[in-house]
Amino acid sequence: MSEAKTNQLTGGEALVRMLEAYGVRHIFGLCGDTTLPFYDAMATLDHGITHFLTRDERHAAYMADGYARVTGRPGVCEGPSGGGATYILPGVVEASESSIPILAITSDVATTSRGKYPLTELDQPALFKPLTKWNASLDDASQLPSVVREAFRQMTTGTPGAVHLCLPFDTQKAPVESDEIHANAAHTHFPAERQSPDAQAIEEAATILANAKNAIAICGGGPVISGAEAALARVARALDMPVATTVSGQGSIAETDPLALGVVGSNGGIPATRAEVDAADVVLFIGCRAGSVTTERWSSPAKGTTILHIDSDPNVPGTNYDTAVSINADARLALEALADALETRQCAPQNGAARATAAWAAKAQQFSALSSSRDTPIRPERVMAELMKVLDDDAVVVADPGTPCPYFSGYYRWPRDGRHFITNRAHGALGYSIGAAMGAHIGRPDVKTLAVMGDGSFGFACGEFETMVRHHMPITCIVFSNSTFSWIKAGQKAGFDERYYNVDFNRTDHAAVASAFGVKSWTVRDPDDLRTVLAKAIAHDGPTLVDIHSQSLSDAAAPVSEWVA
Numbered sequence: 195m196s197e198a199k200t201n202q203l204t205g206g207e208a209l210v211r212m213l214e215a216y217g218v219r220h221i222f223g224l225c226g227d228t229t230l231p232f233y234d235a236m237a238t239l240d241h242g243i244t245h246f247l248t249r250d251e252r253h254a255a256y257m258a259d260g261y262a263r264v265t266g267r268p269g270v271c272e273g274p275s276g277g278g279a280t281y282i283l284p285g286v287v288e289a290s291e292s293s294i295p296i297l298a299i300t301s302d303v304a305t306t307s308r309g310k311y312p313l314t315e316l317d318q319p320a321l322f323k324p325l326t327k328w329n330a331s332l333d334d335a336s337q338l339p340s341v342v343r344e345a346f347r348q349m350t351t352g353t354p355g356a357v358h359l360c361l362p363f364d365t366q367k368a369p370v371e372s373d374e375i376h377a378n379a380a381h382t383h384f385p386a387e388r389q390s391p392d393a394q395a396i397e398e399a400a401t402i403l404a405n406a407k408n409a410i411a412i413c414g415g416g417p418v419i420s421g422a423e424a425a426l427a428r429v430a431r432a433l434d435m436p437v438a439t440t441v442s443g444q445g446s447i448a449e450t451d452p453l454a455l456g457v458v459g460s461n462g463g464i465p466a467t468r469a470e471v472d473a474a475d476v477v478l479f480i481g482c483r484a485g486s487v488t489t490e491r492w493s494s495p496a497k498g499t500t501i502l503h504i505d506s507d508p509n510v511p512g513t514n515y516d517t518a519v520s521i522n523a524d525a526r527l528a529l530e531a532l533a534d535a536l537e538t539r540q541c542a543p544q545n546g547a548a549r550a551t552a553a554w555a556a557k558a559q560q561f562s563a564l565s566s567s568r569d570t571p572i573r574p575e576r577v578m579a580e581l582m583k584v585l586d587d588d589a590v591v592v593a594d595p596g597t598p599c600p601y602f603s604g605y606y607r608w609p610r611d612g613r614h615f616i617t618n619r620a621h622g623a624l625g626y627s628i629g630a631a632m633g634a635h636i637g638r639p640d641v642k643t644l645a646v647m648g649d650g651s652f653g654f655a656c657g658e659f660e661t662m663v664r665h666h667m668p669i670t671c672i673v674f675s676n677s678t679f680s681w682i683k684a685g686q687k688a689g690f691d692e693r694y695y696n697v698d699f700n701r702t703d704h705a706a707v708a709s710a711f712g713v714k715s716w717t718v719r720d721p722d723d724l725r726t727v728l729a730k731a732i733a734h735d736g737p738t739l740v741d742i743h744s745q746s747l748s749d750a751a752a753p754v755s756e757w758v759a
Contacts (some may be wrong), residue, residue, distance in 0.1 A: 647673055
């Protein structure tokens with residue numbers, strides 16, 4: 195029977211209606227046998243949801259991730275049972291560990307087939323349990339609406355994260371009462387149901403900061419996720435305090451702001467920025483886990499420094515540093531309260547603008563000679579310099595690990611706050627940028643989006659060029675082509691006496707590969723051609739790729755402290 199003739203829906207139809215009720219307008223995924231009832235519901239119902247067919251499930255999850263980061267709404271991805279469930283995992287793990295809410299829906303064999311060795315049977319709840327914030331198998335169709343509501347609540351409240359919902363084949367065909375279809379509007383965006391800070395903790399932190407002599411803030415991804423940029427600026431200005439960021443925290447403050455110190459830590463930091471952290475008498479971590487990269491393996495700030503820590507996860511503060519004040523709260527609400535408290539006090543100025551200016555001057559001195567170099571292979575610094583001249587201020591750049599990340603973190607000076615730079619810092623899987631860039635473009639179609647990768651990452655992801663071309667996404671892809679897994683090669687050079695083992699491979703004609711998919715492409719070997727070609731690629735109304743024959747990290751002067759040492 196059709197939906198109009200009965201008060202009952204099939205499970206597949208009910209899922210579509212629940213997603214519609216939560217304002218979902220885009221889904222990324224890949225078809226499979228066990229997902230047929232859901233796909234049939236998508237085909238027959240009028241719902242206003244666009245489904246993007248991807249070429250593998252991993253990139254469906256990366257697309258949902260990029261989409262969520264730029265929209266502030268949960269991303270949704272889906273895939274079939276068995277191999278589909280295992281392929282979708284890398285994107286789910288990355289999003290969850292980055293506090294980005296995505297709903298991963300995977301179909302499954304019928305509940306009546308379990309234990310009978312059906313094709314693609316696997317214990318999906320056990321597989322996803324340690325890798326998601328919340329995870330369930332919907333074995334009873336009547337519970338579908340309430341389980342979907344719980345999924346949206348879990349992924350948007352507290353510290354956001356990825357959730358997983360397993361849909362057995364028979365559940366998708368079983369009846370669901372249509373009057374159970376309703377949504378909680380508060381959970382259509384994130385962070386939802388924000389937690390306010392403890393007033394006494396705010397007062398204690400404000401007192402310490404007001405009396406500090408050389409305080410510094412270090413922002414992780416929390417302020418950008420929370421939309422705390424304005425509140426952070428109030429706190430920094432009340433103290434004249436410099437604001438540093440992690441790689442994930444870029445966008446917490448515009449890097450052209452007088453109080454912006456730039457990225458600190460082993461990936462993107464330089465000796466001058468480390469010196470500022472080491473000299474601090476008070477360090478305020480905001481939405482930052484104070485992990486190994488940010489703190490250069492917990493050596494900066496030094497033990498004994500007065501630490502204040504704001505985080506939505508109560509387990510984070512105090513894990514790596516003895517913490518004077520822990521504030522378990524949403525970053526925006528905590529910073530607003532802290533700004534209110536500081537603005538009523540007489541605060542000792544922290545000389546933040548002068549400290550930030552000195553750090554940028556040191557970085558510019560390190561960067562300027564290399565960024566104007568005419569060396570070949572082309573220096574990555576030259577690419578950064580040319581991109582800063584041709585990209586609009588509101589562009590979104592999605593960078594893979596490897597060659598791109600330290601240069602964007604260390605040298606690309608972001609002129610606006612907010613989400614303009616995306617990179618997968620939780621687990622650093624190669625092949626992230628193409629998928630995440632497509633999701634970011636769908637979520638924010640009115641700005642230019644770039645996907646930047648090394649040639650190793652290109653090999654992980656080039657099949658998705660077909661998806662990009664099919665949907666005519668005007669994304670510009672940039673490949674640093676150096677025929678090696680150069681991050682690993684640089685580590686072998688610095689730490690293993692240049693014993694290079696199994697890191698080099700043949701050069702690929704990336705422009706030719708992309709062109710075969712229908713992407714307009716260029717190859718650049720001469721640094722003097724960079725600006726012209728990049729400008730053409732960025733202006734083109736359609737997918738483009740620029741293949742840059744570039745220096746390997748093992749030969750470069752990348753801002754990565756362990757290699758410099």
